[in-house]
Amino acid sequence: MVGPISSPGLGSGLDVQGIVTQLVAIEKAPISTLQKQATTFQTKLSVYGTIKSQVAALGDAANKLATSGGWNAVTASSSNPSAIGMTATAGAPATSVTMEVQQLAKAQSTASASVASGTAMGSGTMTIELGSWSGSSFTAGANTPVSVTIDAGSDSLAEIAAKINDADGGVTATVLKDASGERLLLRSKDTGEANGFRISVADDDGNDTDASGLSSLAFDAGNANGMSQTQAGQNALATVNGLAINTASNKLTNTLPGMTIQLSQVTTNPVELVVQPDTDAVQANVKSFVDAYNTLVSNLASATRYDAGTKKAGVLQGDSTAVGLQGALRSMMRSTTASSPFTRLSDVGVEMQTGGTLKLNTTKFGEALGDLSGLRALFGESTGNDATEGFGLKVKKFTDGLNAAEGLMSNKSAGIQRQIDRNSDEQERITDRAARVETRLLAQYNAMDATVSKLNSLNTFISQQITLWNKS
Structure with a gap:
């Protein structure tokens, strides 16, 4: 009994695996074409994605000229x-x-008398009031007075200055040191006559107006021994x-x-x-509009062009959507508006060139800047009629329509994506069918191989018997 063939072709001597591989390759042949198509579809989708971005950029540049933002610099x-x-x-x-x-x-400023560094100034309470001075008369402002408590043992000028600053009472405190010692400097945070200040003191030594203790840091009409004014607040x-x-x-x-x-x-x-x-800013905004338009139309021209020299076509050559968009853009730039005195882009030096791009004639545009309101109307005139509105408005509406959820760009991209999906599905179907064919062919050739092997074994047996018969 001959066992099953474990290696295709072992019984028959045929290259069964090679035969099956070639037959399966024939089944898979359409995939090569589909893969090339898929590459083309992906390239188209990428190009349309770029076009969509460029359309949006043109719309943004147009919108700037259609609104005050493009003209109020x-x-x-x-x-x-x-x-x-x-x-x-x-x-x-x-x-x-x-x-x-x-x-x-100027801001009001005061200074204390000089004392030795680290001198204890005494304890008590300092009250800061903001207001205005008229001679020796102080009129308090609307702000609530701020009190600062000075404790014994924490009463050096540096410690007092820190507490005044922490209180945020409308004055700043600094300690000035020189050869004579140190002094407390106070200054209003804000300039002006109404932002002056008065410092009253409740001295724990019981005397609020003498030259010792905390009262030496007062600034008040009734205290001649306190700080001196170095600058009056003034408007x-x-x-x-x-x-x-x-x-x-x-x-x-x-x-x-x-x-x-x-x-x-x-x-x-x-x-x-x-x-x-700022006429330079206006010109820059118009130049940005021209550049955005040229970027878009140049990309469309490149994608739809056929190069006779290289005999290569652009990825969108013959694409009706791209060709139609080119025509629509050129037609729009040659249209007119209901504005006055300028009705065409060429009136202000935005001139159409061979090939469909625009060029800004700076000399002519400079002359148009002399009538800034007329120039602004050319881009921002609102009539409610797409055909006669200013170029900023009509281009913005056009680009918004192209890039809308159900607009031309979205629909075109969605259509290409469906082609990519169908192509991928077809490749999978061919791959699955080829796998089934391979399985079937291997089974058939293995069966044939086993049969041939049995016949070869029978032929060998018969040949051996005949040889034995002849010897007998």
């Missing part, structure tokens, strides 16, 4: 920034004023176009709309302050 300049500095927020109205500074705002005094102004701070934030003015020096001559539209 301003420049602010001072003829003497060392004396009067200034900045202006976007949208600040254009203006020109002259300004002079007669006096800078800034200036004129704007000859009109006098009075302010507690050297930083003016609400004096002129949209402007922040910093007073740094008393002036001897009028200083010119100018706010005007």
Whole structure:
């Protein structure tokens, strides 16, 4: 009894495995074509993903020109920034004023008498009140007085200064040391007449006005033995176009709309302050729009082009969606708006070039900047009609539509993805079918191999018997 064949072809002498491999390869042959198609589909999907991003970038650039954000940048300049500095927020109205500074705002400052380093100043309570001085008369402000308790053993000037600072009563405390010893310096946190301070003391030695103990650190009209004033609080005094102004701070934030003015020096001559539209920023925004458009149309041109020299076609060559998008973009850039006096992009130097790209003619655009409102209308005119609206609005609406959830770009990408999925499914079906064919062929060839092996064994047996018969 001949046993089963463990190696294909052992009984017949045929290369069964090689035969089956070749037959299976024929079954799998369509996969090569499908893999090439899958690569093309993936490339298309990637290109459309790039196009979608570029469409979004064009929409963003167009939207900036359709809204105030693209036009409200301003420049602010001072003829003497060392004396009067200034900045202006976007949208600040254009203006020109002259300004002079007669006096800078200052914070009230006081100093104690000099004592030896580490001297115990005495215990008690210091009360800090903010307000204004008029001669020797103090008028308290709206802030609640702040009390600072000084304990015996923790009453050096350094310790007292730290406690005053921790109390956050509207003054800052510093200890100044020199050859004569150390002194306590107090200063209002804010400048201005209304931000002065008074320091009253409840001295534990029972005398709140003498020169010893904590009372030496008082600053009050009724205490001649306390700290001395080194600087009175004062307001800034200036004129704007000859009109006098009075302010507690050297930083003016609400004096002129949209402007922040910093007073740094008393002036001897009028200083010119100018706010005007930032035309360089406007040109940069229009240039960004042109660049975003050119990036998109250049990518579309490359993807749809057929290169006769290399005989190679772009991945989207013949793609109706890409070709149609090219045409729609060019048509839009050649369209008109209902704005005045400019109705076409070419009117302001945004010119169509051979090949469909745009170029900014800076000379012509510079002339258009002379009518900034007309230039802004060319991009931002709202008519409710897509055909006649400003270019910023019409391009933004167009790109939003392309990239919407059910827009052209999304639908196209979804369609390509479905092709990729079907291709993958087909490859799997062919692979599964080839595996089944391989199993069937191996079974058939193994069965044949076993039969041939049996016949060979029978032939050998018969040949042996005939030889024996002949000898007998």
